[in-house]
Amino acid sequence: MNPTTSGSGVTTLDKSTLGRIAQIIGSILDVALQPSKMPNIYNALVVKGRHTAGQPFNVTCEVQQLLGNNEAVAMCATDGLTIGMNVIDTGAPLSVPVGGATLG
Numbered sequence: 001m002n003p004t005t006s007g008s009g010v011t012t013l014d015k016s017t018l019g020r021i022a023q024i025i026g027s028i029l030d031v032a033l034q035p036s037k038m039p040n041i042y043n044a045l046v047v048k049g050r051h052t053a054g055q056p057f058n059v060t061c062e063v064q065q066l067l068g069n070n071e072a073v074a075m076c077a078t079d080g081l082t083i084g085m086n087v088i089d090t091g092a093p094l095s096v097p098v099g100g101a102t103l104g
Contacts, residue, residue, distance in 0.1 A: 017087065017088060018031070018033060018034065018037050018039060018045065018087050018088055019031045019032050019037070019086075019087045020083075020084050020087060021082070021085045021087060022083065024081055024082075024083065026078070028073060029047075029061055029071065029074060029078070029081070030070060037089065039066075040063065040093075041063050041064065041065075041066060042063060042094070043089055043091065043092065044061070044062060044063075044089075044094045045060070045062070045089055046060055046087070047059045047081060047085050047086070047088075048088070050080075057080060059077075060094070061073060061075065062075065075094070
């Protein structure tokens with residue numbers, strides 16, 4: 001299960017590009033951001049791409065730092081991510097759907 005954003009869900013992924021991946025070290029992404037479009041700390045960022053087999057993937061990240069490195073932490077494997085990929089701000093923090101089984 002991938003974390004999602006609250007509210008309107010997938011439609012938030014249609015927002016304009018916030019920046020591009022500048023560096024990847026394990027699950028930490030350094031994102032080159034546009035100064036006019038700085039996200040809030042703890043906002044969910046999404047990187048969309050395609051695996052070599054052509055299957056689409058989304059990697060959801062959480063903003064952790066906006067000073068200097070502009071770091072985000074990926075919530076799943078970063079396999080397939082490359083420097084220069086577009087990063088999109090969802091405009092909301094991470095949230096996970098909760099169902100009856102979780103609530104008890």
